[in-house]
Amino acid sequence: MIVTPFTGENLQLAAQVGVEEIVAVYPGPGKEPLLKIKREVEAQGMRLTHIERKLPHDQIVHGLPGREGQIAAIKELLRQMADAGLEVLCYNWMPSEDWCRTSSVNPERGGSRSTAFNIDAEAGNVTDADGPPKTATPASRLWENLEFFLEKVLPVAEETGIKLALHPDDPPLRSFWGQDQILYSIDALERVIKLAPSPSNGVCFCTGSIGPTGEDIIAGIRRLAARIHFVHLRNTRGSADNFQETWPDNGETNLPAVMETLRDIGYDGTIRPDHAPSMVGEDNRNPGYEMKGRIFAAGYLRGLMQACGGQNP
Numbered sequence: 306m307i308v309t310p311f312t313g314e315n316l317q318l319a320a321q322v323g324v325e326e327i328v329a330v331y332p333g334p335g336k337e338p339l340l341k342i343k344r345e346v347e348a349q350g351m352r353l354t355h356i357e358r359k360l361p362h363d364q365i366v367h368g369l370p371g372r373e374g375q376i377a378a379i380k381e382l383l384r385q386m387a388d389a390g391l392e393v394l395c396y397n398w399m400p401s402e403d404w405c406r407t408s409s410v411n412p413e414r415g416g417s418r419s420t421a422f423n424i425d426a427e428a429g430n431v432t433d434a435d436g437p438p439k440t441a442t443p444a445s446r447l448w449e450n451l452e453f454f455l456e457k458v459l460p461v462a463e464e465t466g467i468k469l470a471l472h473p474d475d476p477p478l479r480s481f482w483g484q485d486q487i488l489y490s491i492d493a494l495e496r497v498i499k500l501a502p503s504p505s506n507g508v509c510f511c512t513g514s515i516g517p518t519g520e521d522i523i524a525g526i527r528r529l530a531a532r533i534h535f536v537h538l539r540n541t542r543g544s545a546d547n548f549q550e551t552w553p554d555n556g557e558t559n560l561p562a563v564m565e566t567l568r569d570i571g572y573d574g575t576i577r578p579d580h581a582p583s584m585v586g587e588d589n590r591n592p593g594y595e596m597k598g599r600i601f602a603a604g605y606l607r608g609l610m611q612a613c614g615g616q617n618p
Contacts, residue, residue: 306319306324306326306327306328306577306578306599306603307327307328307329307330307357307358307577307594307599308327308596309591309594309595309596310591311329311330311342311345313345313348313349315596316345316346316348316349316351317349318596318600319349319351319600319603320349320350320351322600322603322604322607323603323604323607324351324603325351325352326351326352326353326354326355326575326577327342327346327351327352327353327354327355328354328355328356328357328395328575328577329342329346329353329355329356329357330356330357330358330359331356331357331358331359331360331361331382332356334378334381334382336385336388336389339356339385339386339389339391340389343389343390352390353389353390353391354391354392354393354575355391355392355393355394355395355535355575355577356382356386356391356393356394356395357394357395357396357470357472357509357535358395358403359403360379360382360394360396361375361378362375362379362396362397362402363375363402363435363438365379365450365454366398366399366400366442366447366450366451367400367438367440367442367446367447367450368442368446368449368450368453372450376454376457376458379394379396379458380457380458380461382394383458383461383462383465383467384461384465386465386467387465387466387467391467392467392468392575393467393468393469393470393534393535393574393575394462394467394468394469394470395470395471395472395509395535396469396470396471396472397471397472397473397474397488398447398451398471398474398487398488399434399472399474399475399486399488400437400438400441400442400447400481400484400485400486401430401434401435401436401437401438401481401482401484402434402435402436403432403433403434403435404432404434404475404476404593405422405430405432405434405436405475405476405481406420406421406422406430406431406432406592406593407421407422407423407426407428407429407430407431408420408421408422408423408426408428408431409431409432409583409589409592409593410589411549411550413549413551413552413582414552414555414582415585416585417552417582417583417584417585417598418582418583418589418592419549419550419551419580419581419582419583419592419593420432420549420550420580420592420593421548421549421550422476422546422547422548422549423546423547424476424478424481424546424547425546425547431592432592432593433591437482437483437484438484441483441484441485442484442485443485444479444485444486444487447485447486447487448487451487451497451500452500452501455469455500455501455503455506456501459501459503459505459506462503462505462506463503463504463505467505468505468507468534468535469505469506469507469534470507470508470509470534470535471488471494471497471507471508471509472488472508472509472511472514472537473488473489473490473493473494473508473509473511473514473515474486474487474488474489474514475511475513475514476514476517476545476546476548477489477490477514477515477517477518477545478545478546489518489545490518490520491515491518491520491524491525491528491529494508494510494525494529495528495529498529498532504532506532507532507533507534507535508529508532508533508534508535509533509534509535509536509537510525510526510529510533510535510536510537511536511537511539511579512536512537512538512539512540512558512560512563513537513538513539513540513541513550513558513579513580514537516540516541516548516556516557516558517541517543517544517545517548518545519544519545522558522563523562523563523566526563526566526567526570527566527570530570530571530572533570533572533574534574535574535575535577536567536572536574536575536576536577537577537579538553538560538563538564538576538577538578538579538602538606539553539556539578539579539580539581539602540552540553540554540555540556540557540558540560541556541557541558542556542557543557550580550581550582550593551582552581552582552598552601552602553578553581553601553602553605553606554605560606560609561609561612564576564606564609564610564612564613565613567613568613568614576606576610578599578602578603578605578606579593579602580592580593580594581593581595581598581599581601581602582598583595583597583598584597584598
């Protein structure tokens with residue numbers, strides 16, 4: 306689980322509902338920020354196992370001057386993660402840096418508020434993503450840059466034992482605000498796996514990113530099974546160009562069936578609750594990542610795991 310804001314009280318809340326592993330947002334360069342987070346997590350009886358989000362990678366994705374420096378920083382991060390006992394680095398190849406939405410106040414159950422995306426909306430992005438790049442990079446170049454990145458980084462991942470988990474594009478569109486994207490389908494995720502046969506090269510299977518595409522999520526999990534290194538579970542309603550995020554139990558994705566399939570393929574990695582609606586009393590400064598909704602989601606996923614005979618989250 307990602308804890309937002311990262312405070313002792315919120316870590317304690319996570320521990321109280323049964324969370325066992327914490328996923329940290331990239332804390333910046335150097336070993337000490339990572340070790341500080343590890344100490345705070347372990348003080349609440351949990352483990353720090355993953356790093357994801359806000360990893361500096363724009364120059365790598367777009368093939369800009371300076372990408373060698375960003376690649377060197379990621380290599381060093383992998384070594385520091387291994388020294389600290391972490392397991393997975395989750396990254397993305399989104400040209401806009403991270404997930405984007407056009408609304409953070411979509412009405413949900415009981416007056417809660419969730420994020421939504423509409424390709425035709427006049428509003429710009431409302432998340433903390435950097436936004437569209439100044440110069441668009443074509444899909445062919447994005448693929449070339451990704452292959453270059455994997456060639457440079459995978460040897461260090463193999464050496465350190467850290468697994469790489471590539472998150473799909475969100476929203477999952479072939480073209481988004483004038484910029485190509487390449488990781489908007491299960492076929493694309495499979496192509497990533499085939500780019501490099503290393504067991505360290507894998508994906509983060511995110512039901513909230515794949516769900517709006519209309520693809521068969523269950524079949525996708527079975528196709529990618531051996532290289533699923535991380536799982537995000539959340540729910541949505543709508544299509545890729547116009548969708549809303551929902552509570553985990555009232556969207557269009559059958560999360561109980563997803564959990565059963567993960568059990569059937571023998572997945573034993575981390576499953577984390579992803580975006581959830583903001584609830585009464587929350588200011589919605591971190592849409593999708595306010596604490597109360599994700600505490601509910603963690604409990605919901607814990608129940609699904611136990612119903613499937615699996616481990617606790």
